Amino acid sequence: MAKRPDATNQRKVEHIAIINEDRETDRRKFYFDEVRLRHRALPEINFDEVDTSIEFLGKRLAAPILISSMTGGDHATLRTINRNLAAAAERCQVALGVGSQRVMFTNPKSRSSFALRTIAPTTCLLANLGAVQLNEGFGLEHCREAVAALGADALYLHLNPLQEAVQPEGDTQFRGLAKKIGEIARRLGKPVILKEVGAGLSREDVQLIASRGVRHIDVAGSGGTSWSRIEHHRQDKRSANNLGILFQDWGIPTPRALWELREFRPRITLIASGGLRSGLDMAKALVLGASLCGMAAPFLAAAQQSTAAVVQQIERLQRELRTAMFLLGIRRIADLIGNTSLLMDPPGAEKRL
Numbered sequence: 001m002a003k004r005p006d007a008t009n010q011r012k013v014e015h016i017a018i019i020n021e022d023r024e025t026d027r028r029k030f031y032f033d034e035v036r037l038r039h040r041a042l043p044e045i046n047f048d049e050v051d052t053s054i055e056f057l058g059k060r061l062a063a064p065i066l067i068s069s070m071t072g073g074d075h076a077t078l079r080t081i082n083r084n085l086a087a088a089a090e091r092c093q094v095a096l097g098v099g100s101q102r103v104m105f106t107n108p109k110s111r112s113s114f115a116l117r118t119i120a121p122t123t124c125l126l127a128n129l130g131a132v133q134l135n136e137g138f139g140l141e142h143c144r145e146a147v148a149a150l151g152a153d154a155l156y157l158h159l160n161p162l163q164e165a166v167q168p169e170g171d172t173q174f175r176g177l178a179k180k181i182g183e184i185a186r187r188l189g190k191p192v193i194l195k196e197v198g199a200g201l202s203r204e205d206v207q208l209i210a211s212r213g214v215r216h217i218d219v220a221g222s223g224g225t226s227w228s229r230i231e232h233h234r235q236d237k238r239s240a241n242n243l244g245i246l247f248q249d250w251g252i253p254t255p256r257a258l259w260e261l262r263e264f265r266p267r268i269t270l271i272a273s274g275g276l277r278s279g280l281d282m283a284k285a286l287v288l289g290a291s292l293c294g295m296a297a298p299f300l301a302a303a304q305q306s307t308a309a310v311v312q313q314i315e316r317l318q319r320e321l322r323t324a325m326f327l328l329g330i331r332r333i334a335d336l337i338g339n340t341s342l343l344m345d346p347p348g349a350e351k352r353l
């Protein structure tokens with residue numbers, strides 16, 4: 001909390017520029033290619049019978065699509081991104097998470113970038129703060145303020161030990177966080193969703209948190225955006241202390257994380273993110289137990305362009321998911337979630353994930 005007032009804001013702008021310039025910050029590991037689904041030549045349904053809608057946090061969404069937490073801050077680019085994403089999420093009735101709202105507390109001018117309820121009056125909006133801030137002076141009031149600023153349906157608390165460890169100014173005080181996250185989950189009055197940012201949550205992590213009132217987990221596994229690689233660009237590239245490239249592919253691949261965490265369902269609702277790049281990846285993530293599929297990097301270029309460009313992306317994903325469901329003979333998303341009989345490989349083969 002003692003950081004320079006605008007350091008957080010400046011970082012947000014740098015992140016977008018780095019991702020725009022270095023395409024390899026998206027690691028494109030395509031881990032979902034290893035998961036294969038059983039084709040049905042006789043699906044016994046018509047294409048137009050396929051219904052991709054779901055209910056999430058008491059709201060009806062047109063598809064299990066989440067535009068994952070990305071940004072917000074006091075800068076025209078960041079405001080444009082959030083407004084385009086919010087308008088598209090509302091038009092298409094999909095969920096939207098905003099990036100970390102910590103910046104709101106050091107730069108009041110950044111608040112307007114999170115005031116998205118007027119643009120997205122009905123759809124599901126998710127607030128966001130770094131869980132490690134709970135060890136840096138943040139508490140229940142900050143969480144409440146973040147939720148109120150957005151008019152959010154739930155609060156994401158993100159865990160990013162890798163990202164913090166590879167930056168010189170990183171917050172690395174992670175001791176005792178599980179208990180504090182549990183306290184927020186019990187007292188906030190809105191659901192708390194725990195997420196990573198691209199290195200995945202493990203069975204041990206979820207065991208620590210499942211008994212403490214957290215009912216939603218976003219695995220945010222590896223395979224897509226690498227925060228280690230992004231942080232590499234923000235430092236002296238020749239320095240021996242720059243560990244960003246060494247750790248760029250660290251983490252639990254998203255399909256593997258979903259598979260490990262399936263034992264917690266249905267008590268815990270799982271969200272898949274990290275490296276999902278198509279509606280086909282979404283179908284696979286749902287079969288592996290996810291109830292909602294998040295994507296961040298695939299929306300970033302479109303969000304800098306226009307609302308229409310984001311809408312196009314969402315419609316593409318929805319069409320791809322619908323096609324996969326038709327070819328599996330599955331009419332409703334509920335029949336896809338956790339339905340491992342749709343996996344091609346025999347039991348045991350999933351160890352390769």
Ligand SMILES: Cc1cc2nc3c(=O)[nH]c(=O)nc-3n(C[C@H](O)[C@H](O)[C@H](O)COP(=O)(O)O)c2cc1C
Pocket residue numbers: 015016019068069070071098099100128156157158195196197198220221223224225273274275276294295296297298300
């Ligand atoms: C530009 C950008 C900014 C992000 N900022 C945040 C953030 O502030 N808070 C957070 O929880 N996750 C953040 N993430 C992580 C994503 O929400 C997501 O979990 C992760 O990138 C994996 O998805 P992807 O591979 O589809 O990008 C960010 C991702 C991107 C691409």
